Amino acid sequence: MSGNQMQMVNAFDTAQAEKLPETERALIDRRARLLGPAYRLFYEKPVHVVRAKGVWLYGPEGEAYLDVYNNVASVGHCHPAVVEAVSHQMGVLNTHTRYVTDGVLDYAEALLATMPAEIGHVMFTCTGSEANDLALRVARHHTGAEGLIVTETAYHGVTSVLAEASPSLGPNMPKSPLVRLVPPPAAAGGDRAAVGAAFAGGVQRAIEDFAAHGIRPAALLVDTIFSSDGVRADPAGFLAEAVETIHAAGGLFIADEVQPGFGRTGAGMWGFARHGILPDLVTMGKPMGNGYPVAGMAARPEILTAFGRDLRYFNTFGGNPVAAAAGLAVLGVIREEGLIANAARVGALLKSGMEEAARRFPVIGGVRGAGLFVGADIIEEGKPSAARAARIVNGLRERRVLISASGPAGNVLKIRPPLPFSAENAAYFLEQMTAVLRTL
C-alpha cells in the first residue's frame, strides 16, 4: 500500500490505478482531481455502480453485484415505500423544526415506541456523527465532567471531538487528553460474567487513569455490536457490568446504535436491548432513513433537563418533514415485512454456513455475530491475516459479491447485507465464498 492509503482496511491503492481498464482509470482520475486526496475507494478494482434495487447493485453494463455489505439501504436499495414517502413529502412541505409540523411528531412517537419507556425524548440530526456529537455535549453538560471512554478500534464519527474518539482512523489521528481507550470485549465469547467483568475492568482502569489526571468521566460510548473492533456480539448481556461501572463513577452510558440499530441483530430493534441494559442516551443513524440522511439521539428526559434549560438546539435539516417521512416509512417496512425475524432467520443461516466453512477451511479462525451482522476472523499460521482477508474480499468482488473487512488487524470479514437478504441470497453468497476459499 502507498503511504496515504495506509489507514483503511480494503482501500483501493491509487498507485495501482494503471492496472485498471481505461474507462475506470479515467473516472478515478477525475474523482481524484475533483474530490481531492482524502477519500478512499473500496477494493483493488473499485466498483462503479449506477443503480440499485433490493439487495442488488448494478454497474453501467447492467452487471449485478450482490450486496452483502451495506447497512444504510437497510430495508433494501430504493425501497418503493421509502421512495414514495420521500417523493410525496418533498412535493408537499419541507421545512425546519422551528415551525410546528406533524410529521416529526408522528415519527418521534413511532420511534420512541420501539424503545424502553424510560427513554422519552428524541432529537433529530442528519448524520450519526452529529448524533454522537450532540450526545457528548449533553453528557458533558449533565455530568459537568469531560472524560470520554471508547474502545480501542472504535469509530464514532467525523467531527473534531469524535475523530479523536475514533482510533480506527489510525495512528495519524491525533489523540485527545480527554479520551481513554479500553480493550473491546473478548472475541472468543465464552462466559457472560467473565466477558462482562473483563470489559468492565477496562472501563474501571480508564476511570482510574482519568482520576490520576484530574479528569472525571462524562460517558462511556460504545457501538453495541462493536463493528470496527471486529464484531463482538456475544454473550448477550456482557455490557451490563460496564454500564454499572460508568454509572458508579458519575458518567453516562451512550449506546451508539448506528450499526446494530433498526433490527440488524435479529433480536429486536436495538443492540442495547439485546444486552438487557438501559442507556442514558441512544444515538442512531445510517439505516434510519434507508439512504435519506436521517439520524438522531434519544434520551432519558432527566438527562436533557439541564441542557434544554441552559442551551438550545437547532439542526437546520434534522427532523425536517421529508426526513421524518423517510424514517416513518422505514419503521413501517421493518414491521410489515418482518425484517427483524428475517434478520434472525437468514442471519442464522449465514453464520452456520460460515461456521461450516470454518470447519473445511482452516483460514477461518472464528465466526461471530448476531442476525445479519456476521464477522469471520481470517488467519494464517494462527495469526490474524489482513492480506488473506483482502484476497477473500477482492476474490468475492471479482465474483460480484460485495463484503469488506474490519477489526484491529483488518482481518475480520464484515458480512452485513441489507435486511431483506433471503435464504437464497445467503446460499448464493456461501457458494461464492466457498469458491473463493478454495482458491487460497
Ligand code: PMP
Ligand atoms: N457510529 C458508528 C458506530 C458508525 O459506524 C458510524 C459510521 N460509520 C458513525 C457513528 C458515524 O455516522 P455518520 O457517518 O452518519 O456520521
